Amino acid sequence: xSMPPSNMSPSAEAASSQAGTTRSGLAEAARxxxxxxxxxxxxxxSWLLTTDHKRIGIxxxxxxxxxxxxxxxxxxxxxxxxxxxxxxxxQPDTYNRxxxxxxxxxxxxxxxxxxxxxxxxxxxxxxxxxxxxxxxxLNLASWYMYMIGAGFTMWSLxxxxxxxxxxxxxxxxxxxxxxxxxxxxxGIFINGFSSIFTGVNFIVTIHRMRAPGLTWFRLPxxxxxxxxxSLIQVLATPVLAITLVLLFLERAFRxxxxxxxxxxxxxxxxxxxxxxxxxxxxxxxxxxxxxxSEIIAAFTRKAxxxxxxxxxxxxxxxxxxxxxxxHHMFVSGESAYSALVFSVLTMLIAVPxxxxxxxxxxxxxxxxxxxxxxxxxALGFMGLFVIGGLTGLMLGTLGIDVHLxxxxxxxxxxxxxxxxxxxxxxxxxxxxxxxxxTGRLYSGFFSHLxxxxxxxxxxxxxFPQFVLGYMGMPRRYHVYPEEFQVLHVLSTAGASILAVxxxxxxxxxxxxxxxxxxxxxxxxxAVGLEWQTTSPPPLHNFxxxxxxxxxxxxxxxxxxxxxxxYRVVKYxx
Amino acid sequence: MSDAASAHHPKDLAHHFESYEQxxxxxxxxxxxxxxQEVMFFSGLFVCYVVYRGMYxxxxxxxxxxxxxxxxxLNTVVLLISSFTMVYAVVGAQRGNRKMIxxxxxxxILFGGIFLGVKVVEYSGKxxxxxxxxxxxxxHGDPAAxxxxxxxxxxxxVMTGMHALHMVVGIGIMLVMIPLAWRGxxxxxxxxxxxxxxxxxxxxxxxxxxxxxxxxxxxxxxxGGGH
Numbered sequence: 001x002s003m004p005p006s007n008m009s010p011s012a013e014a015a016s017s018q019a020g021t022t023r024s025g026l027a028e029a030a031r032x033x034x035x036x037x038x039x040x041x042x043x044x045x046s047w048l049l050t051t052d053h054k055r056i057g058i059x060x061x062x063x064x065x066x067x068x069x070x071x072x073x074x075x076x077x078x079x080x081x082x083x084x085x086x087x088x089x090x091q092p093d094t095y096n097r098x099x100x101x102x103x104x105x106x107x108x109x110x111x112x113x114x115x116x117x118x119x120x121x122x123x124x125x126x127x128x129x130x131x132x133x134x135x136x137x138l139n140l141a142s143w144y145m146y147m148i149g150a151g152f153t154m155w156s157l158x159x160x161x162x163x164x165x166x167x168x169x170x171x172x173x174x175x176x177x178x179x180x181x182x183x184x185x186x187g188i189f190i191n192g193f194s195s196i197f198t199g200v201n202f203i204v205t206i207h208r209m210r211a212p213g214l215t216w217f218r219l220p221x222x223x224x225x226x227x228x229x230s231l232i233q234v235l236a237t238p239v240l241a242i243t244l245v246l247l248f249l250e251r252a253f254r255x256x257x258x259x260x261x262x263x264x265x266x267x268x269x270x271x272x273x274x275x276x277x278x279x280x281x282x283x284x285x286x287x288x289x290x291x292x293s294e295i296i297a298a299f300t301r302k303a304x305x306x307x308x309x310x311x312x313x314x315x316x317x318x319x320x321x322x323x324x325x326x327h328h329m330f331v332s333g334e335s336a337y338s339a340l341v342f343s344v345l346t347m348l349i350a351v352p353x354x355x356x357x358x359x360x361x362x363x364x365x366x367x368x369x370x371x372x373x374x375x376x377x378a379l380g381f382m383g384l385f386v387i388g389g390l391t392g393l394m395l396g397t398l399g400i401d402v403h404l405x406x407x408x409x410x411x412x413x414x415x416x417x418x419x420x421x422x423x424x425x426x427x428x429x430x431x432x433x434x435x436x437x438t439g440r441l442y443s444g445f446f447s448h449l450x451x452x453x454x455x456x457x458x459x460x461x462x463f464p465q466f467v468l469g470y471m472g473m474p475r476r477y478h479v480y481p482e483e484f485q486v487l488h489v490l491s492t493a494g495a496s497i498l499a500v501x502x503x504x505x506x507x508x509x510x511x512x513x514x515x516x517x518x519x520x521x522x523x524x525x526a527v528g529l530e531w532q533t534t535s536p537p538p539l540h541n542f543x544x545x546x547x548x549x550x551x552x553x554x555x556x557x558x559x560x561x562x563x564x565x566y567r568v569v570k571y572x573x
Numbered sequence: 574m575s576d577a578a579s580a581h582h583p584k585d586l587a588h589h590f591e592s593y594e595q596x597x598x599x600x601x602x603x604x605x606x607x608x609x610q611e612v613m614f615f616s617g618l619f620v621c622y623v624v625y626r627g628m629y630x631x632x633x634x635x636x637x638x639x640x641x642x643x644x645x646x647l648n649t650v651v652l653l654i655s656s657f658t659m660v661y662a663v664v665g666a667q668r669g670n671r672k673m674i675x676x677x678x679x680x681x682i683l684f685g686g687i688f689l690g691v692k693v694v695e696y697s698g699k700x701x702x703x704x705x706x707x708x709x710x711x712x713h714g715d716p717a718a719x720x721x722x723x724x725x726x727x728x729x730x731v732m733t734g735m736h737a738l739h740m741v742v743g744i745g746i747m748l749v750m751i752p753l754a755w756r757g758x759x760x761x762x763x764x765x766x767x768x769x770x771x772x773x774x775x776x777x778x779x780x781x782x783x784x785x786x787x788x789x790x791x792x793x794x795x796x797g798g799g800h
Contacts, residue, residue, distance in 0.1 A: 132589035134599040200606045208599040209589075238610045242617035246731065255706040255727035256720065257621065263724045268624055272617055540588075 033534040036439065040539040051136035054537065057122030058437070059143050060113060067109035067150060070157075072499065074102035079461075079495040082488045087479045095478040096163035097179065103166030105157075108188050109150050111422055112280065115287035116233070117142070117198055119429045120226045122437060124202060126530035126537060127220050129211025129546040134204040135197075142197035149191030156180035156187070165476065167277070170258035170269040174250040182251060185244045192237045195283070199233030202226050211529065213548035217311070220528055220552055221304060224311040225290025228318035232279045232286075236322070240276035243269065267332050274325035282321040285385075285417055286314055288425025289356055292378045295432050296360050298526035299375040300367025303553035306359045313352035320349040330401045339398055346396030353389050357382060372524065373444070376451035377428030384420025384458065388413060391466065406476075409469025412462045420458055427454065427505070434509065435523045439535040440516030443508040450508075453501030460494025527554055585763040593762045600765035604772050611739075615780055618732050622787060625728065629721040635714055636725030637791035639704060641695065645789035648691050649781065655684035656778045663771040666754075666764035674754040674767060678747045681774065685744050692737055699726070706730065729788055736784060739777045746770060 037054045040046075047055060077098050081089040090098060121139065125132055133139050156162060162184045164173040173181050206227050210219070246257045247269070256262035258269040297304050304310055326334060326342030334342075360382060369375070391413040394400050404410060431451075435441055464487040469475075473484050480488070522531040527550070533542050582588060590596040626633045658680035665673020703711035706727040712719035750770065753759075759767055 130589065134589075135603060136587075136589065138603075196607075196610050200603055200610070203606050204599050204603045207602055208595055234606055234610050235613050238614035239617045242614050242735075245735075246617075246621065249727070249731060253707050255731075256724045257727065263625075263629070263720045265624065265628070268621065272620070545591075 033439075033536070033538065035538055036534065036536040037539050038438075038536050049140070051132070051140050052539065053121050053125050053133050053136065053139060054437075054541075056139050056143055057118050057120075060117040060121060060146070063143075063147065063150070064110050064114050064118060067105050068114075071102055071105035071110055072502070074098050074105065075495065076499065078102060079492040081478050082480075083492050085480050085482045085485050085488075090478060092478060093163060096165075096476070097161035099476055100163055100165050101157055101161045104153060104162070104184060104188070106418075107166055107280070107284075108191055109146075109153065111284040111418060112191075112195055113146060113198070114284075114422070114426045115291065115429060116202070116226060116229055116283070117146070117194070119291070119426070119433065120198070120202060120229075120287060123433060123530055124205055124223060124226060125209065126436075126533065126541055127223055127528060128206065128209055128214055129529045129542065129548065130205065130209035131540045131542075131545075133201045134209055135201050138197050139201055142194040142201070144194075145190055145197065146194035149187045149189070149194065152183050152187030152190065154187075156183035159183075167273060168244075168247060169273075170247065170250070170264070170266050171260065174247050174257075175259050175261070182248055185248055189241055189244045192241045195233045195237050199230035199237070202230040203234065206230075211546050211548050214529075217308065218548055218550070218552050219311075220290075221293035221307070221310055221314070222287075222290035225286045225293070225314045228314040229283050229286045231315075231318050232283050232321060236276045236279040236283075239272060240280075243272040243276070246272075267329060267334065270329050270332055271325065274328045275322075278325040278328065279318075279321045281414075281417065282317055284422040285425075286317060288381065288422045288429075289314065289317075291425045291429040291432070292360065292381050293356075294526075294528070295374045295378040295428055296363050297553045297555065298432070298524050299370040299372055299378070300364050301370075301555045302363050302367045303551075303555060304359060305362035306355075307552060309355050310359050313355045316352040317349060320345065320352070324349055324396075327396050327401070330398060331405050343396055343398050347393060350389060350393055353385075357386060357389075372431075373447040373451050374428045374432035374524075376448065376455070377424050377431065380451070380455040381421060381424040381428065384416050384424060384455075388416030388420055391416065404469060406474055407469035408465040408473045408475055411475050412465035412469060415462045415465070420462070424454070424458075427451070430505070430509075432524070433530075434512070435519030436530055436535050436537070438513055438516075439519050440512045441519050441523060442505075442512040442516055446504055446508045450501050450504035453497055453504070455501075457494050457497030457499070457501050461491050461498055462494070464488070464490045464494075528552075583762070585760045596763060597765050600769055601772075604769035608772060608776050611776060615732075615735070618728070618735065619783070619787075622728055622732065625721075625724055629718075629724065632718045632721030633725050634792050635718055636722045636729065637788065639699075639702070639726075640729070640789045640792075641698075642789040642793060644691055644695055645785050648688050649785050651684050651688045651691070652778050652781050655681050655688070656775050658684060659771050659774045663764075663768050666759050666767040667761070669761040669764075671754050671757055671759075674759065675751055678751050678754065682744050682747050685740050685747075689737060689740060689744075692733065696730075699730075732784055732788070736777065736780050739780070743770075743774055743777060 037052055040052070041050075047059065050056060050059075077089070078095075081087070081095060081098070087095070121133070124130075156179075159180055162177070162179045162181050164177050164179070164181060168181070168185065173185075206219075206223060249255050250257045250259060250262075250264070254262060256264045258264040258266050260266060293304050293310060324342060324346045326338055327346045330339050330343075360378075391409070395404060395410060395413055431442070431447060468484055468487045468491075471484065473480055519535045521534055523535075524531075529542075529546050529548070530537075532546060586593060586596055590599070658677050660677075662674045662677025662681065665671070665677055699705055703709050704726050706723045710719075710723050710726070712722050714722070747770075750767070754767070
């Protein structure tokens, strides 16, 4: 016997949960659904050959967590080495490999797939009321491509890694480096297919699989953000693929493409590389922007202010994202004229990003704010994303970039976007939808603690790096003048706190799987189709296929007199 | 979803689709998205071509003269015919005529094979004349241009090689499709794979339509242009 489908409209359900007593929620909390996707099949085959988007999301969750840990170990090594001005821990060659493998692991095997492949896979069909993504087998193939690509990269990692930096600049990578560049490039090439497959799948799923009544402007902003992300994945990734093929051919057969000694142009490599890798930054951050919209609406009990602007801002970021790659080559011999154009375009992309932040703030304003763990991450995200974005504008300014190029200022800037933005969004998403994914609630105390540690640790790690970079500390060096040591020690101390912040969720999430309270359908009282089905969702997502007759974020705002400015959620242990 | 509902779900309609129309539109949109990806993949090569042609116009003209435009033209015709036979297969699928599908695919493989055969003849000629980039490359014309002509041939081999690779993959897929088509895998309601594959084959054809003038006709058009 399966659970009877809820006949409550989502707004009614949201209203009832908002009143404090979740009628349906409490009844269900004692009684998880008899059948769900996790017990629909057992054994290793039911996982490795699954075409269920939810299980593929879980496969991705486990694998990206693993590669996040590997990338984290390399980060630890970097921070330990930089504790002292001398090269105590590593030879210069080794240090080159350490920061390269940190970048490769974190970017290609964690950040790119993190939110789209884990949360997007799990949530997109649920959010649009579909049984699965449009191409379930392609979805599974995407995970295998990811794992095969990761296999090649891990192989080269175990044999000493690569020392070119994650950017693989030629001619060093194609001619001079004596490390396993080819294996790593091949790993990234294959991994690219995983990204493309996910993108194709999402585009078609969003176009063709929406439930009856779910028009484009009723879609959650998470879906809009993933649509924009998918466009980039499909259109940018192949350019990296062909660039890596050319790099491989130059390295293997000495055919001149990028090495000036045999007629090539190294700046052309940089153009092609950044034509992918700058939009790739938006592959990493756009899904986070979508997550934050969901969280902020749910925990302020309000519709997102200026929904259409936020939706189109995602598309605008994806489009502009294709036109700014040249700002990575301001000092590489790019012509002054194109540098000027790229600088202006870089300024332009700040506009849709700022639209989002302002609209979130307008949403929060006079909202009924609930300080749950996901909301902690969302608020943290907003602050860090603004700092990361504004320093990006500084770097996009031609004169300032000449001074700051290749310094720790750049390192701090993109970590504010990548870690302070993308990873915070990922953590927020994990905390927001964990009850949906597993059907269990996690510890309120420990999750608050870890969110605070992540925020504090992150700032302590990376804020000093802005100062370091401004003072002239170059990136990718492992020895430095003694006057920089104080700031480096602060940064390493922050990294230790950050590591603890990231480690704690591992424990309470695992603990919640067995001992966590049952979440029920909708522990947050959020609206959206994914909250209408049981937790964990059944194999085909909904007991009855939903029909959508409500707008996005149709939260019923409580009368002003009843509004609570501060509520701590009662959940978990 | 109740068991009764799944019992009525037709075999040629995947479980997560509500209707044949939805299934078809999804399949085709997916193929177009994939082809957009392919366009970007090849465009990386075309960018390299354009940049280096601008840098080394004379070498591009010299390299192009070494290519036999008659063989290139022959291959263009062969490939266009193969696109026609592919359409024949797709029309067969639309009509639910499995014989048409099978014959269409066999002929497409045949013409694809002729194309690749001509390519083998061309490649081996280049090998014999030491025009394959690498340690054995020799250039007997203007020695100053040798390195740059080698780059032209580097791009020639990568561009036509990537194109040929797409054809080899396509022929491999068609070899699998033939027995499936014969056993009636595709129905009037669901022949989306055949139609999608047809789009892929036409795309590969289209890439050649650009490669042919860029590589073979450059010298005929009066050299590398530009300067």
